[in-house]
Amino acid sequence: MSSPTSKRAGQVWAHVGQPFTATEFDVVIIGAGRMGAALALYLGQLGSGLPEHSLSVLLVEEGGLPNEEGATILASGVWTTLDLPPAQHARAEWTRQQLETALGEVQFQPRPLVALYPDAEPEVQPTREVLAPFPEALALIDPDRLPFARLDAQAATYRPASVALNAAQQAIKLGVNLLLNTRATPSLGGVRLERLTVTNTHQIVTHEVVQVRAGQVIVAAGAAGASLAEHSLGRHIPHAEAYMQYPQLAFASQSRTPTLRVGPLTLRPAHGQWTLEAQPAHRDPPNYQPCGGKLTGVPTGLRRELLELLVAQMEAVPALASEKLELGRSLSDIAGAWVSLNPFPAWQALGDGVYLLQGGPNADTLGLSVAYELAGEVGKAACGV
Known part of the structure; x- marks a missing residue:
C-alpha cells in the first residue's frame, strides 16, 4: 500500500x-x-x-x-510501582519519562502514595509516623485499625x-x-x-x-x-469489564497530600477534596445495566456493589460514614465509566x-x-x- x-x-x-x-x-x-x-x-x-x-x-x-x-x-492518573512485579518496573520507568518530558503539560506532580494495612506486611512502617506530616490524610482513617503503612515516595499523579x-x-x-x-x-x-x-x-x-x-x-x-x-x-x-464509579469525599486535601490506598479502595486528593476509586471485586455480567443502591434504606446514586465495599471499609475509614460522602440521587449524579479488568x-x-x-x-x-x-x-x- x-x-x-x-x-x-x-x-x-x-x-x-x-x-x-x-x-x-x-x-x-x-x-x-x-x-x-x-x-x-x-x-x-x-x-x-x-x-x-x-x-x-x-x-x-x-x-x-x-x-x-x-x-x-475519569482515570485516577496515579503512577506508582507499589506492588508492581519487578519485571514491569522498566516499562513503568519508561512511561514515567514520557509523562515527565514528552507529552506536554499533563500536570505530572510528584505525590507520595501510602498503602494502609490492619496487619503487619513486609517493609511496613507505623501509620502515625508516616502520616504525621499530613494531618488532613490522617483525619480520614482510624490509625488504630490501620496501624501499618507502606510508602511509595516516588509515586506521582497526572491527568x-x-x-x-x-x-x-x-x-x-x-x-x-x-x-x-x-x-x-x-x-x-x-x-x-x-x-x-x-x-x-x-x-x-x-x-x-x-x-x-x-x-x-x-x-x-x-x-x-x-x-x-x-x-x-x-x-x-x-x-472482563465493570462499571466503575468515582464518588467524592468532601474532606480537605492539599497539593502535597498523599494518595491513600486501603485494600481495593484508593482515596486520591483532587480539587481540594478526595476522589474515591474502588477496584471492582468481580466482572459485571454481559448486558448488565448499572443501577443505584440504598444506604440505610435511602436510595442513592451509588451502585450496590460499591456501597457494599464502602460499608466494609467504614470502620477503618470513618470519613466514609460522614455526611461528606457524596451519594448522589441517581446514577447520573456520580461520575462513572466502563473499565476493562x-x-x-x-x-x-x-x-x-x-x-x-x-x-x-x-x-x-x-x-x-x-x-x-x-x-x-x-x-x-x-x-x-
Missing part, C-alpha cells in the same frame, strides 16, 4: 459538515483515549524518523477529544485526559488524521465509519456511513474494545491485520510503554520491515 511522505499536518474532521472523502489508510486506530492517541503519536514519530516508511494513519473517536463519556477522563489530548495534537502535527464524532466498526480489510450528528430533539443519529480500506486496524476502544472486535470479526476474546495493559494480534489494545487498572503506570511497543509492531507490519 502506498503511503505519503509529506510532512504536512494531518487533517481533522470534527463534524459532519466537513466532507470526508478518504477511502484508504495504512493504519486505522479505533478509539482516541490515552492508549489510542499515544499509539497514533508513536506511529507518527516512526514516520518522522523514517520518512521512507511514513504511514497514512486515521485516528477515530466516537465522541470528542478527550471523550467525556470515556474512562480516560490522563491531558495525555490523550496532547498525544493526539502532537500526532496531528506529524501527519496523523483525526475523525471525531464517528462510530467505527472493524471489518476484514477495513473499517465501517458511521458519522454521527445530533437532531433538534437531542437524539444522536447516523448522518452517513463510509467504508474505508485499511492495511492495519487497531481496536483501542477501552472496555468496549474486546467485545467490539469479537462481535465484528467473530473471534472469541476472553475479557485485564491485570496489565496489553496488545493482542487478532490476525488479518487487526490488533486489540487494552489498558486496565495498571494503565496509569504501564499504558504508554505498551502503546509504544505495539506502534513498533504495527509499523513493521505495515511497512513490510
Whole structure:
C-alpha cells in the first residue's frame, strides 16, 4: 500500500459538515483515549524518523477529544510501582519519562502514595509516623485499625485526559488524521465509519456511513474494545469489564497530600477534596445495566456493589460514614465509566491485520510503554520491515 511522505499536518474532521472523502489508510486506530492517541503519536514519530516508511494513519473517536463519556477522563492518573512485579518496573520507568518530558503539560506532580494495612506486611512502617506530616490524610482513617503503612515516595499523579489530548495534537502535527464524532466498526480489510450528528430533539443519529480500506486496524476502544472486535470479526476474546464509579469525599486535601490506598479502595486528593476509586471485586455480567443502591434504606446514586465495599471499609475509614460522602440521587449524579479488568495493559494480534489494545487498572503506570511497543509492531507490519 502506498503511503505519503509529506510532512504536512494531518487533517481533522470534527463534524459532519466537513466532507470526508478518504477511502484508504495504512493504519486505522479505533478509539482516541490515552492508549489510542499515544499509539497514533508513536506511529507518527516512526514516520518522522523514517520518512521512507511514513504511514497514512486515521485516528477515530466516537465522541470528542478527550471523550467525556470515556474512562480516560475519569482515570485516577496515579503512577506508582507499589506492588508492581519487578519485571514491569522498566516499562513503568519508561512511561514515567514520557509523562515527565514528552507529552506536554499533563500536570505530572510528584505525590507520595501510602498503602494502609490492619496487619503487619513486609517493609511496613507505623501509620502515625508516616502520616504525621499530613494531618488532613490522617483525619480520614482510624490509625488504630490501620496501624501499618507502606510508602511509595516516588509515586506521582497526572491527568490522563491531558495525555490523550496532547498525544493526539502532537500526532496531528506529524501527519496523523483525526475523525471525531464517528462510530467505527472493524471489518476484514477495513473499517465501517458511521458519522454521527445530533437532531433538534437531542437524539444522536447516523448522518452517513463510509467504508474505508485499511492495511492495519487497531481496536483501542477501552472496555468496549474486546467485545467490539469479537462481535465484528467473530473471534472469541476472553475479557472482563465493570462499571466503575468515582464518588467524592468532601474532606480537605492539599497539593502535597498523599494518595491513600486501603485494600481495593484508593482515596486520591483532587480539587481540594478526595476522589474515591474502588477496584471492582468481580466482572459485571454481559448486558448488565448499572443501577443505584440504598444506604440505610435511602436510595442513592451509588451502585450496590460499591456501597457494599464502602460499608466494609467504614470502620477503618470513618470519613466514609460522614455526611461528606457524596451519594448522589441517581446514577447520573456520580461520575462513572466502563473499565476493562485485564491485570496489565496489553496488545493482542487478532490476525488479518487487526490488533486489540487494552489498558486496565495498571494503565496509569504501564499504558504508554505498551502503546509504544505495539506502534513498533504495527509499523513493521505495515511497512513490510
